[in-house]
Amino acid sequence: MNESIILEGEGVRLVPLEQHHAEELYEAGCYKEIWTYLPIVVNSLDDMRSWIEAALSRKKQGFEYPFAVLNKETNVCIGSTRFMNMDLQNKGLEIGWTWYTPALWRSRVNTECKYLLLQYAFEQLQLIRVQLKADTRNERSNQAIARLGAVREGILRQDRVLPDGYIRNAYIYSILDKEWPEVKQRLEQYLERIVQNESN
Template identity: 55%
Template sequence: MKVTLRELTGELIRAVPMDKSHIQGLYEAANDENIWAHLPKTIRTLHDMEAFVEEALQAKDSGAECPFVIIQRETGKIVGTTRFLYMSSAARSLEIGWTWFHPSVWGTSVNTECKYLLLQYCFEQLNTIRVQFKTDERNIRSQKAIERLGAVKEGILRNQMIRKDGTFRNSVFYSIIDSEWPSVKQHLEQRLQLTEKTK
């Protein structure tokens, strides 16, 4: 799937195509052990982040992935990252994954607006018919966040990955398909408007 990376801008955040200039900001945003509890890697040093970004940019250059950094508009600081991956032109589908945020924005509308912008781009610009999400069966917080988007739980793939501690991970899969997008879009817009009104 050919994706032209461009900045996506909302009221709260900007989703900006990742480049090497973001390494320091990402490293600062990643400085909390809680972020990495259920992710395949742990970023502890600046060198770790340099390798993380280099790997993401190599995947971008090969056309396999489209990584973004998430910048909070109010502060101008990087608060996390996400990306498109497993992109298929033939199936007109992709996955939104490798999402993590600094805990300071957990429980806010940052993730909601981020996913709204990405999903809008997928369904309205890329003509995608399926967007999927997956998360560790143990990661209840992530599952609840995905479900709040309006994604449909499809099931669990057993032993789908091997965790960094060597244990086997069951992954919970969710999706949103093109026919569901109008109602999901309305749901997300209502959530974001409600947040604005209660500020």
């Protein structure tokens, strides 16, 4: 996979995650509610640096491709997302580790990021399957994934042990290459409606 993937939309720019993003990401991510359903908790700048280091290690091994998400207008980091569980031989990967600063929850940011990631996966990498997962308790994330048009395939039981000791179950979703044109149209229409509403 290309070492320098940059994905650019109307309001966001996804750039390869690097250590120099740590301070801005810590500022964006220093809200306890972000980490409720994620496998780690970031309580300090050192935690964020360690999290980035782990992501870059997985990238070097070829398992993941992490991004910093920037607000195009301010060029400031507002969150992160990544390609993970990459299996390019079998033409599949997962989009995950997605989080944004809470002020942008339920904004266009997540939809635009997912649009850019899915477009790259299906149209540049020529994949046949993209999957997503979410803690079954995380209603906000599950609603957001369903709104994309992803198909819920089932539950991964006792999928992961979280930092507080809770053993989570996760819903697993997928979008297939043959479904992408319809999903793409749905996302473009949704983003267009948001732009129209913002201009009114």
